[in-house]
Amino acid sequence: MPFNLPGVLVPLHLLVNPRLVIPSLIIKDIRQLDFPELRRAGYRGAVFDKDNCLTLPHRDALVPELKDAWRECREIFGENNVLIVSNSAGSRLDAGEIQAESVTFHLSVPVLRHPSFKPSYSCIGSIRAYFASLPKPILDEELVIVGDRLLTDIVMANRMARRRSPSHGRPLRDEKSESTIRNASDALALEKIGPLAVWTSGVWERESMPIRWLEKSILKGVKNWVVRGQGLPYEANAERFVRRVPEMDVVPQRMSLWKSLWNRWRK
Ligand SMILES: [Mg+2]
Numbered sequence: 001m002p003f004n005l006p007g008v009l010v011p012l013h014l015l016v017n018p019r020l021v022i023p024s025l026i027i028k029d030i031r032q033l034d035f036p037e038l039r040r041a042g043y044r045g046a047v048f049d050k051d052n053c054l055t056l057p058h059r060d061a062l063v064p065e066l067k068d069a070w071r072e073c074r075e076i077f078g079e080n081n082v083l084i085v086s087n088s089a090g091s092r093l094d095a096g097e098i099q100a101e102s103v104t105f106h107l108s109v110p111v112l113r114h115p116s117f118k119p120s121y122s123c124i125g126s127i128r129a130y131f132a133s134l135p136k137p138i139l140d141e142e143l144v145i146v147g148d149r150l151l152t153d154i155v156m157a158n159r160m161a162r163r164r165s166p167s168h169g170r171p172l173r174d175e176k177s178e179s180t181i182r183n184a185s186d187a188l189a190l191e192k193i194g195p196l197a198v199w200t201s202g203v204w205e206r207e208s209m210p211i212r213w214l215e216k217s218i219l220k221g222v223k224n225w226v227v228r229g230q231g232l233p234y235e236a237n238a239e240r241f242v243r244r245v246p247e248m249d250v251v252p253q254r255m256s257l258w259k260s261l262w263n264r265w266r267k
Pocket of ligand 1: 052
């Protein structure tokens, strides 16, 4: 795994703003995302991570179980309004942009070319430039950003949020969330507008498990010590944007730790 300086510096930023690690929505995988409802709520574009979100790590083809959900997503938002932002394909590690071409071929959507890793502000700038260049430009708060890593995908999405200006006339998307305002801190959090940060907690293939454990521990700590019983955005949003998928009750086949270690040892 290459050294990701912007990722390594995230814990320092979390000391100042620990809420950056809190997702707006938690799902197992994208089959649980209610795309028609997201569109009705005003979201017009989407950014997806690739590895362990749409594909197996270091592969370019879609996980077969996600085929219908992925097609629905592209139909609802439009293929050019859905962008893959990966720290492998399209990044500076992707020599000759060969993997980016392959991912576009397999997933039928563009892959962002970006010189700096997620969750850097430079990468955010590249995402904004892409959506601003569309025939109908898409604003940050009209984006859904989906990924499986809290310290990269979710922190990046939350870094794109900004304070709502008093003149900003758009209504809150989730009227129910207004009832969760219990104190000034909640009200302040709701004053921010930005992308919907969606965390896919399911892992298609075991990878970076110690970092995932650390991420979950950080989220748990922030929930217990910073948020402390105040309304969590992912709880308020779950009722509206998460749908139950009966086939997901069957746990997907995942590579066991021992099998993974065995395969690694054989290489
Ligand atoms: Mg990933």
